Amino acid sequence: MPDNSAPVRPFPLILAVAIVGGLALGAVDLVAQRELPYPWANLANSSAVWAVGAFAIGAWVRAGRWQPALAGTVLLVIAVESYYLAATLVQNDDIANLWSPTSFIWMAFGILAGVVFGTFGAWARSASLWRSVIGLAAIGAVFLSEAAVLLRRSPDGGEEYRADSLATAAVTAAIGIALILAAAQSWKIRFCALAAAVPLAALGFAGFTLAGFGSRLPAEQIIPF
Template sequence: MPDITAARRPFPLILTVAIVGGLALGAVDLVAQRELPYPWANLANSSAVWAVGAFAIGAWVRVGRWQPAFAGTVLLVVAVESYYFAATLIQNDDLANLWSPTSLIWMVFGVLAGVVFGTFGAWSRSVSLWRSVVGLGALGAVFFAEAGVLMRREPEYRADGLATAIITAAIGLALILLLGRTWRTRLLALAVAVPLAALGFAGFTLAGFGS
């Protein structure tokens, strides 16, 4: 059920906010990895944190059949290029990284995550209970799934990732508790987050993030 009380945002505004948000996300992510102390620097390099960007802009767009997914996609694709461009300016990395195979792969992941979490962000603001529960549960689930991946890593990396895993799981829980509009929504979202986290963990593993 769409939220008929929410105004549809103009497309030029959606596009502008997505581009500006992507530029900020990519650049801030690189700087945070360089400047933050452990384990917060590890958190800056988190796929779940990037998913929050798509979720947030989807929640802001809120209504529209395709606009939230589009906004999330643009934000994450721009963020990938912003990250590599910032690395060129700050670390003297090769500018060719912007169009390298690695960059293209990350942009493909950005399209997938942007569509999924942009949509979930819009769902989280819906007047439909099941959509708001699934949308909010998915946000917590991506953090729980990433925490599982960090704890499953090979022994030489496991100790390094344990503190980050604890923080990541705590953030997932906190987001559900803070963003849920009622205790019923919060509890249902936590219940939904468990199977979604299992699916997310499988997806991370298949994509090669589990090692």
């Protein structure tokens, strides 16, 4: 439950920020994939990085029983469509991708991730110790679990692919730990969140595997998050 002692932001403002944030996330993701060198370009195609968007807006909203989850969901769903629209404008992809089955699948994932990480973002700013710990642990854990997925994939490709996956895994894990250290309000919360991130990362790895992220994807199947 988010911290209801915090000031409640006006719903029109929450919705506007979520829409603008989603438009920016999708477009920046597409451009970053095209322009950044590897392994940094891989982060643009990272589920964990997209989860940070929902987490951040949930932390900003903070108050209310459902507002953080809704804000995270709107942001990620809009981001999926913004990604495909940017792909149409920048690299002449088919505009029908906006309403393709793949787009709807990723929007469904966006709803799930938006609810989960929007709520965890609000928890991270809660006055409750355990909510703050779990909220921060969750955002660190999603990076650690994605790093584990990359490590599992690395033997499946050639030498270049293996080196790229290992480098991305190292960067991803470092970001997860850094987020916990930077966002925690005290050292007690930092230590507790780091400890809690380990079992949560194991759960996240299982979830990624069940969702089909554990195997290597051909280049043409790389999609928003």
